[in-house]
Amino acid sequence: MTSRILRAAGVVFCMVAFFWVPTYGQRSNKRINGNVIGISRRFPGRPQPFSLIVNNFTSDAQVSELNSALQRSQDDLLRTLSQMNVGIIQIGHNVGVPANAIMTAPWENGGTRITVLFQRNVAFYERRFGTRSADFRFGYAELFLDRNGRGEGTFIGAARVNLRSDNTWEVVDFGVFPARLMGLRSSGQVVPR
Numbered sequence: 001m002t003s004r005i006l007r008a009a010g011v012v013f014c015m016v017a018f019f020w021v022p023t024y025g026q027r028s029n030k031r032i033n034g035n036v037i038g039i040s041r042r043f044p045g046r047p048q049p050f051s052l053i054v055n056n057f058t059s060d061a062q063v064s065e066l067n068s069a070l071q072r073s074q075d076d077l078l079r080t081l082s083q084m085n086v087g088i089i090q091i092g093h094n095v096g097v098p099a100n101a102i103m104t105a106p107w108e109n110g111g112t113r114i115t116v117l118f119q120r121n122v123a124f125y126e127r128r129f130g131t132r133s134a135d136f137r138f139g140y141a142e143l144f145l146d147r148n149g150r151g152e153g154t155f156i157g158a159a160r161v162n163l164r165s166d167n168t169w170e171v172v173d174f175g176v177f178p179a180r181l182m183g184l185r186s187s188g189q190v191v192p193r
Contacts (some may be wrong), residue, residue: 021072034184036155039177051090082119095143101120110147136160136174149186154178
């Protein structure tokens with residue numbers, strides 16, 4: 001009798017846990033899918049799936065906070081950026097990394113330009129052997145979507161960000177050419193602020 005009660009309680013507990021605990025993907029109301037195609041490096045021309053899951057957009061106050069951190073140093077920008085999390089960026093079939101900053105701006109003919117800045121995972125061998133790529137600690141993507149939510153863009157897997165005198169960002173790519181984002185489609189309305 002007690003084993004039946006325990007089984008029934010276990011089933012009820014599993015059902016409540018399944019329906020009560022939200023998954024990370026359900027919080028998102030905007031998702032952009034497409035392909036990333038490398039132009040140089042190890043696998044040129046081989047497409048991989050690309051996904052950007054947008055939970056929130058970076059506020060103007062957070063952007064000015066990033067600008068002031070960048071005026072001080074790359075390390076301050078990294079510290080400030082690591083405290084932000086507004087989405088997920090995925091390359092290939094992996095879990096992805098947090099998209100720390102996602103900024104939108106109007107683009108031509110009613111479209112939207114989306115800029116994504118994230119802290120990339122620096123590999124163990126980069127740190128161990130002190131490779132030059134370890135100094136490029138950010139990832140950067142720029143997406144251009146038309147009014148129907150379709151478009152293309154560029155992706156830089158290892159970047160350094162500098163601040164120019166006119167308060168614009170200059171992104172330096174570790175590689176020769178940035179990768180291309182092709183066939184982008186938005187599954188939620190992305191409205192520029």
